[in-house]
Amino acid sequence: SVAIGIMGTMVTPGAGGTGQTWDFSSLAGGSTGFFKFVDPAGTLFAHHFPSATVCGVSWENAYSYYEQQSGALNTVGLGTLVAQPPPNDTVLSIYSDPETVVELPFAYNDMFTDAIAGNDVALNIPFAFTGTLSVEADGNGTLITPAGTFTDVVRYHMTGTKTGATTTTRDQYVWMSASHRFWLMLTETTTAAGFPSELTWWATNPVDQSVGIVAQEQEVTMRLLGNVADAARLQLQVSTPITADIHVFDLTGKQVLATGPRSLSGTAVIELPELQQGMYLLHVEGQGNSWTERFIVR
Numbered sequence: 001s002v003a004i005g006i007m008g009t010m011v012t013p014g015a016g017g018t019g020q021t022w023d024f025s026s027l028a029g030g031s032t033g034f035f036k037f038v039d040p041a042g043t044l045f046a047h048h049f050p051s052a053t054v055c056g057v058s059w060e061n062a063y064s065y066y067e068q069q070s071g072a073l074n075t076v077g078l079g080t081l082v083a084q085p086p087p088n089d090t091v092l093s094i095y096s097d098p099e100t101v102v103e104l105p106f107a108y109n110d111m112f113t114d115a116i117a118g119n120d121v122a123l124n125i126p127f128a129f130t131g132t133l134s135v136e137a138d139g140n141g142t143l144i145t146p147a148g149t150f151t152d153v154v155r156y157h158m159t160g161t162k163t164g165a166t167t168t169t170r171d172q173y174v175w176m177s178a179s180h181r182f183w184l185m186l187t188e189t190t191t192a193a194g195f196p197s198e199l200t201w202w203a204t205n206p207v208d209q210s211v212g213i214v215a216q217e218q219e220v221t222m223r224l225l226g227n228v229a230d231a232a233r234l235q236l237q238v239s240t241p242i243t244a245d246i247h248v249f250d251l252t253g254k255q256v257l258a259t260g261p262r263s264l265s266g267t268a269v270i271e272l273p274e275l276q277q278g279m280y281l282l283h284v285e286g287q288g289n290s291w292t293e294r295f296i297v298r
Contacts (some may be wrong), residue, residue, distance in 0.1 A: 001036045001285075002182045003204045004059070005146065010189045010198040013173040016155070018108060020141035022175065024185065027202060033059025038290045040065060046081030048094055052076055057292075060253030061281055067098060074098035076202055077118075083251045083278060084123070092121040099129065099133065108154055111136040120164055129164030143175045143184055145202045150184055153177045166193040181207040220289045224243070224282070225267065227295045234270040234282065234295060241265035244286025248272065251279055261286065272297075 007030055014022045030081035039057040040046045045063055052065035065077045078093040103112050114133045119126040139155040158172045172188035185202040220242045225235040242264050248257035257273055270282070275297045283292045 001034060002207060004033050004035065004201040005204050006031045006033050006059075007200040008198060009031060009200060010187045011200045013157075013187055014139075016138035016157070018140055020139050020155075022139075022141065022146070022155070023144045024155075024202070025146060027200070032204070033201070033225075035059070036290065042291070043082070044292060045077070045090070045092065047078040048079065048092060053105070057290075058253075059255075060119045061249050061251075061283075062253070066101070069182045070104070072103045073101045075101055081251050081281065089251070089279065090121070090124075092119075093129075094119050094121065100135075102135070102156070106137060106154065108137050108140040116162065122165075125219070127165040129162055131160060131162035133158060133160040145178075145185055147184075147202060147204050147206055150175075150177055150180070150206070152179065153184065168192045179209055181211070183210050188199045211268070220287070220291075222284060222291045222293075224293050227293070229272055229275070229280075229295055229297045232272045232274065234272065236264065236270055236282075236284070238264045238266065238268055242287050242289065244284050244289070246270060247283045247285075249281045249283065250275075251281070256280070 005026065005027065011024060014020065031268060036057045038055050038057060040049065040052040043055045043063055049065040051067050053068045054066045056064040061080065063079045064075060064151065067074045067076045076095050078096045082091055095116060097115060097117040099116045100112065100114040107198050112135055116131045116133065117129065119128055122145050135156055135158045137154050137156045141153060143150045143153040153175050155173060155175045160170045162168045169191045170188060172186065174183050175185045176183045182203060184206055187200040190196050191194055203250050221239040225237055243261050244264055245261055246259045249255050256275060277297055279294055279296050281292055281294055
């Protein structure tokens with residue numbers, strides 16, 4: 001789990017080349033978010049992506065499904081929920097030709113190109129797409145962010161075009177280090193159907209690569225007793241006592257409830273704030289367990 005600071009603009013990435021110092025210490029996040037990486041099994045869209053070996057969940061409740069290979073990390077699909085009644089609430093990108101995120105190992109001056117293909121699915125209707133990517137590790141040196149100073153950093157520059165129901169282009173710079181488990185910083189501009197959007201984020205608590213993965217001590221199963229909120233509360237049945245964080249998101253990805261670690265056992269009651277009618281996501285995570293379910297407020 002990686003916490004991030006987020007800005008809604010693309011910062012100037014600076015020069016490429018060897019021995020660079022990229023100083024972004026003055027970045028100030030307009031908001032905060034997270035990326036969590038979990039076993040695909042049991043996630044909302046796992047049955048669409050049987051080859052996935054890891055799933056990344058973003059602060060917007062977008063699910064990215066990855067396939068790890070000896071020489072590359074590939075994206076095999078994406079999934080998210082929108083404010084529509086089922087089955088039209090699911091938006092997917094299903095790759096028949098996966099997108100290579102990064103070739104491994106990856107070092108300064110390395111480069112590769114990749115072709116992608118598949119189907120985007122919206123309103124339960126598939127739309128075929130194709131595209132190309134070009135990736136170059138165009139710089140190395142020292143990166144400075146509000147989280148600290150990082151040496152032996154490689155920056156890669158990715159440009160790509162995806163053509164389907166609409167045409168989407170992406171111009172992205174990412175900084176990463178073999179000393180850390182996740183990207184340290186990203187800045188990008190994405191243009192879809194002629195409308196650009198910008199984003200910059202950086203890890204606020206970078207995880208050192210020497211930190212081991214905590215083994216899951218005991219699997220805990222959970223289920224909602226009904227998926228309709230009753231009197232502004234939910235009842236969650238838990239198989240084994242657990243201490244966990246609880247989050248509730250609407251289908252735009254906005255977090256509407258967050259609680260610190262609390263003990264859950266038996267039938268736990270989750271009190272909800274006053275919410276508008278619609279569908280929401282309940283996300284529970286703790287002690288190596290991660291669980292997400294939809295519910296409705298009427």
